[in-house]
Amino acid sequence: MDVRSVLVEDARRMLACLASGRITPAPAVTAKPASIYTDTEQFEREKERLFRRVPLLLAASCELPAPGDCKVMDVVGVPLLIVRGQDGVVRTFLNACTHRGASLMRECGRAARLTCPYHAWSFRLDGSLLGIAAKDSFGEVDADAAGLVSFPTTERAGLVWAILDPAATPDFDAFLGGFDQLLAQFGFETWHLFESRSLQGANWKLAFDAHLEFYHLPVLHRATFGPGMSNLAEYFYHGPHQRLGLLTRADHVLEQDDIAGLADKPESEWPLASLLFGEWIVFPNVSINCFYKGGRGVILSQVWPGPTVGESTTVQIFLHENPPGEERMADAQAMSDFLGQVVGTEDLPMSRQQQEVLSSGLLREVRFGRNEGGVQHFHDWVDRFANAPEDLSAADVLGSAPLSSGNP
Ligand code: FES
Ligand SMILES: [Fe+2]
Known part of the structure; x- marks a missing residue:
């Protein structure tokens, strides 16, 4: 895989989205039974056939x-x-x-x-x-x-x-499909553990859905991120994994590299750090978000199924290119606290409230919009693994026919 070409192509598409103010929409609005978040048999299948079959x-x-x-x-x-x-x-x-x-x-x-x-x-x-x-x-x-x-x-x-x-x-190559080579560009092997924390939430997919769309940013996170955030994500699919680019020219909250600035430079000069824009989703349950405080940092969030279908634990692991404890790390600490607060007091309480409602059994379906293609993509892949015969390896499931409602 020519890693730089893949990253440049993604950045090209992202720049076109920023210029037009439009994303590539999913083919259709889709629906799933609300029971995907509450059914104990489905939950057992997900643990057995997804979490105990794929590389985690x-x-x-x-x-x-x-x-x-x-x-x-x-x-x-x-x-x-x-x-x-x-x-x-x-x-x-x-x-x-x-x-x-x-x-x-x-x-x-x-x-x-x-x-x-x-x-x-x-x-x-x-x-x-x-x-x-x-x-x-x-x-x-x-x-x-x-x-x-x-x-x-x-x-x-x-x-x-x-x-x-x-x-x-083990066939890690088949499962990762080169996504690891893209992630390798961060150079995490020389980074440092800053801190980690665990937060309790509802069903693991309800908790993880919130990592897979930006539709809710200016609404649920109005008080923390501010009302000016874009609610649009452009999705870049890599097998079951994906990457989300936020349609905001400059993200002042997270101080991400301004990807729009690339438009003024020849492609050969596009810096690697800018090419790594966005949120990286490692299937089935990890998201990696970049921030820039005291240098480059990421928050790696793992959403683990809990002891029952209605419980999960989100583990936030903060990694930083600079060792903790130095003067300039006060900003990184503030960012870590901020992101802990956003997820712990806004996203996860929302997931618990949804769980309560869905557990009543009276809401038949949930819906995923054309602006939430990545959420559709995720659920289709979860179903594909959870429904595949037990004797198939992860590589076999990856090579099997996609579901009819599947995204590109
Ligand atoms: S020595 Fe480990 S259980 Fe006895
Ligand atoms: Fe959120």
């Missing part, structure tokens, strides 16, 4: 910068332990001792080895069994069979993906 963006590399760094998380009921080994390779394990299943780590941190808090079995950072406490009295164990359960994992573009099926034949 679990972490930023800078959350685990050094050998021994660990990240502990629970994803759709699967307790995970992500570890950077002595060899620098990041691996994802089931956070479970192979003696009798105790959690090896309770929280993120750094470890030289993984020692179980129950009977002190220990494991190397590559997941192999290192030692059994009181081995003489315990007896013989096949060390090869007693290594940690491990999930296919890849680290690329300064981000970590894993598939929550130990038996999966």
